[in-house]
Amino acid sequence: MPYFYLYDSYLQDRSYAATLIKLETTLTDLGIQGRVGRLTLLKSVKDLVETAIHGGADTIVAVGNDITLSQTAQAVIKHQRITVGFIPLGTQNQIIAPLLGIPTGILACHVLSGRLIEELPVGKINNHYWLQSIITQGLPIMECEKSYEVVVESPHTLKICNLDNYQGVGVKKLNNKMTALLTPTQQSGLGWFKNNSNATSSLPFKELKLTSPEEELSLLVDNYRIIKTPATVSIAPQKLRIIVGKKRLI
């Protein structure tokens, strides 16, 4: 099983040096060591993953946070029979790891060596893949399944979830469907926007077209990429093979 480890650029910080040494020792002890690629300004995830697969790797392990995993998933999803692993390091953007039952840090190596594999759905927005969520604020118009339209009169926060914690509503596993959560945004006296979670609408869907009656909306995809409306959100035909822990919530 040739493994390839993809380190996020923020792991170059000195504070992670000791952890990475421990990590590599543990991986060697478990017999799952492999080549390492480091993200830099000049090396993209896509380049590293393509080179690794061309070199014979069949398991690509994202070492970093949710964004690292999402970028890796996008690069891997086009290739069949490639498995993705995840070693979460650091404290920021770590929502997916608990959902997959993967502990943060060195302990994740044991989950990796367990090789318990699940096939997860991946989303598509226009021609791009996404893994976690899409978030926007404003007056979105959603045309669902080409049969009905969802309209709001006041500003709302729209969160489309695939692999996310549903903002406290709880994790729901739906068969081949994603969930759109619409929450009214109330403007308080100081001009801050607050979400009224009691009035949250929850709509499962397979295909959704997003538009806006006025100016185009910015959609934050997987917490790092912006795409403007109009956009079509759907479920990709491919599934992501990913190594999960026994305590997974999905």
Added chain:
Amino acid sequence: MFKSENNSSAETLIGPSVHVKGDFKSQGNVQIEGQVTGTIQTSGNLRVGEQAVINANISAANAYVAGSIKGNVLVTDKLELSAKAKIEGDVNTKILIMAEGAQLNGRCQMSAGTNDPINKTKKEKTIAPQEN
């Protein structure tokens, strides 16, 4: 019972600030607190909240209604109307429970599945132009 189930049991929840227009279909439980115009079809249970305003023909396995519905209602098993429920349209169900104060303005047939009020309305609409 569906009546006592909380929000999280519904696969689809249409909140009070949302307006759904068109043909809405679902396989699971549906809770409506907002507005719906068009048709609603679910093979699961339907709960219509007090604030809900529905202008649609409805088809569901079980239904609990506390809001306002303008349209025909087909329920294959049990239809429960609370004291604040208001239906303007024909109802077809196997079991009907009506609280004191509930309003039902339309025909009521207690044989769910034999006559489909939704398809009946559609047929009438498609046949009408040919007759003219």
